[in-house]
Amino acid sequence: MSTIEFSKRQKKIMEIVQQSEPITSEKIASMLEVTRATLRPDLAILTMSGILDARPKVGYFYSGKSQFNLFSEEVKRIKVETMMSLPIVVTEETSVYDAIVTLFLEDVGTIFVASKGYLSGVISRKDFLKSAIGGTDMNKVPVGMVMTRRPNILTIGLKDSVLDAAIKILDHEVDSLPVVEREIVEGKEQLKIIGRISKSNVTKLFVELCKA
Amino acid sequence: MSTIEFSKRQKKIMEIVQQSEPITSEKIASMLEVTRATLRPDLAILTMSGILDARPKVGYFYSGKSQFNLFSEEVKRIKVETMMSLPIVVTEETSVYDAIVTLFLEDVGTIFVASKGYLSGVISRKDFLKSAIGGTDMNKVPVGMVMTRRPNILTIGLKDSVLDAAIKILDHEVDSLPVVEREIVEGKEQLKIIGRISKSNVTKLFVELCKA
Numbered sequence: 161m162s163t164i165e166f167s168k169r170q171k172k173i174m175e176i177v178q179q180s181e182p183i184t185s186e187k188i189a190s191m192l193e194v195t196r197a198t199l200r201p202d203l204a205i206l207t208m209s210g211i212l213d214a215r216p217k218v219g220y221f222y223s224g225k226s227q228f229n230l231f232s233e234e235v236k237r238i239k240v241e242t243m244m245s246l247p248i249v250v251t252e253e254t255s256v257y258d259a260i261v262t263l264f265l266e267d268v269g270t271i272f273v274a275s276k277g278y279l280s281g282v283i284s285r286k287d288f289l290k291s292a293i294g295g296t297d298m299n300k301v302p303v304g305m306v307m308t309r310r311p312n313i314l315t316i317g318l319k320d321s322v323l324d325a326a327i328k329i330l331d332h333e334v335d336s337l338p339v340v341e342r343e344i345v346e347g348k349e350q351l352k353i354i355g356r357i358s359k360s361n362v363t364k365l366f367v368e369l370c371k372a
Numbered sequence: 373m374s375t376i377e378f379s380k381r382q383k384k385i386m387e388i389v390q391q392s393e394p395i396t397s398e399k400i401a402s403m404l405e406v407t408r409a410t411l412r413p414d415l416a417i418l419t420m421s422g423i424l425d426a427r428p429k430v431g432y433f434y435s436g437k438s439q440f441n442l443f444s445e446e447v448k449r450i451k452v453e454t455m456m457s458l459p460i461v462v463t464e465e466t467s468v469y470d471a472i473v474t475l476f477l478e479d480v481g482t483i484f485v486a487s488k489g490y491l492s493g494v495i496s497r498k499d500f501l502k503s504a505i506g507g508t509d510m511n512k513v514p515v516g517m518v519m520t521r522r523p524n525i526l527t528i529g530l531k532d533s534v535l536d537a538a539i540k541i542l543d544h545e546v547d548s549l550p551v552v553e554r555e556i557v558e559g560k561e562q563l564k565i566i567g568r569i570s571k572s573n574v575t576k577l578f579v580e581l582c583k584a
Contacts, residue, residue: 362574
């Protein structure tokens with residue numbers, strides 16, 4: 161895949177076809193006062209890039225494809241596993257105070273909570289701040305009491321796309337998602353915590369794509 | 373600008389040129405067992421997209437341009453002003469408690485602090501949490517005492533690119549930047565607060581580009 165900067169004439173052709181579709185190459189050539197031979201490479205480029213559709217004996221149509229259309233196909237293939245960070249995990253018994261210290265030491269926005277090795281909850285800076293102004297005794301209360309608990313947790317899989325993760329993050333107004341693998345343990349679905357994907361990871365991908 | 377999915381033959385041509393540059397179209401044609409006329413549209417596409425360079429009487433060279441190269445040129449033109457959100461601003465005298473309440477009501481991660489109408493500081497969820505566990509009397513202490521103060525604040529301009537904002541956010545590990553306009557007041561540079569750009573805005577742009 162690659163990208164093309166269109167010439168002035170190619171942009172003019174797009175306009176003409178958009179306004180007068182279907183239109184033959186003869187007509188386009190006469191409107192631009194050039195020969196059909198001159199137009200041939202331009203029309204080839206525009207047809208191959210999907211901007212124009214050509215139908216034999218009818219003429220050219222404007223397909224209206226967006227400029228980022230095919231780029232996005234490529235980006236959609238970038239998987240969570242290639243961009244995720246390490247998860248920071250505490251147990252349900254950890255005090256709110258100790259969990260906040262962990263949050264600062266690891267410099268993350270969200271901590272995952274595990275019970276018997278599997279995901280049981282999620283707690284963010286916002287949750288901690290809420291319990292702080294709510295007058296919670298942070299040294300006594302365990303995170304298990306203030307966290308968001310399963311099943312009210314959004315998760316994402318290793319093989320899901322970063323785009324899907326980004327959409328989930330935005331739609332549900334969270335900062336990050338636990339990356340999990342599903343396991344059946346004694347007939348019950350459990351979530352193994354594999355990683356963490358956040359707005360920072362998406363921002364990093366955005367910068368990498370632009371710098372590439 | 374648009375994007376192109378290359379055909380098998382075009383990919384094969386890229387490989388051949390990469391291995392044997394400079395190479396003439398005759399040689400490429402004979403290696404692929406097709407006529408030069410057949411190759412002409414392929415070579416036109418590859419040259420126009422910047423993948424190949426053609427030098428008269430010498431042949432084709434591989435330019436080695438990255439696939440996202442030209443895409444990024446387009447994205448770099450997207451300005452902060454098109455993606456930013458409204459800034460949430462309090463005065464220096466506001467109590468930490470009231471500022472936290474504002475943070476929750478407005479559902480933002482960072483609040484800007486103004487003095488005489490101009491930016492004087494920035495305070496994030498992380499800063500609030502730090503002062504909460506530090507035992508600050510949140511009803512008495514004003515945000516002016518716990519905020520990050522100018523000149524230790526990163527800012528960005530309306531006409532800067534979202535990419536530059538994203539790089540600043542990542543490099544300095546902050547969640548958002550105040551969007552400002554510089555004004556000279558009584559011989560001193562002051563910053564008028566115009567907006568806010570965060571990892572959420574960058575994530576939103578990423579999703580929009582992919583969905584386009």
